[in-house]
Amino acid sequence: MGIYLVSLQYNWYFYLFFFVAIAFGQINVVDADTIIFNSEKIRFHGIDAPETEQYCYVKKEAWPCGKLATEYLKNLLKDVSPSSLNRKISSEDRYGRSIGVCYIEDKNINRTLVENG
Secondary structure (H helix, E strand, C coil): CHHHHHHHHHHHHHHHHHHHHHHHCCEEEEECCEEEECCEEEEECCCCCCCCCCCEEECCEEECHHHHHHHHHHHHHCCCCHHHEEEEEEEECCCCCEEEEEEECCEEHHHHHHHCC
């Protein structure tokens, strides 16, 4: 009986989470130039950021530029309500990703990424 109640409670939370995710959307960061908004994979137009596992070299010294760039985007989007994310999709790439410019209300995310390196 106790296991059954726990199971019902777990399912209730799962369905509530699922409803909230569908109703209000989700923003997930793939890497420093790609997000998933709901189920749409969006690559930021005009941005070619290093891959998350990529290292950059300055005077033969490696530093985790990809990880830092990805973390920057995660922090930028951390407290953003999915309802405040707007996107202007211009095309689709050969991998099926939407290419576009994304905004947090009126703040251009693409521009912010470029301005902050």
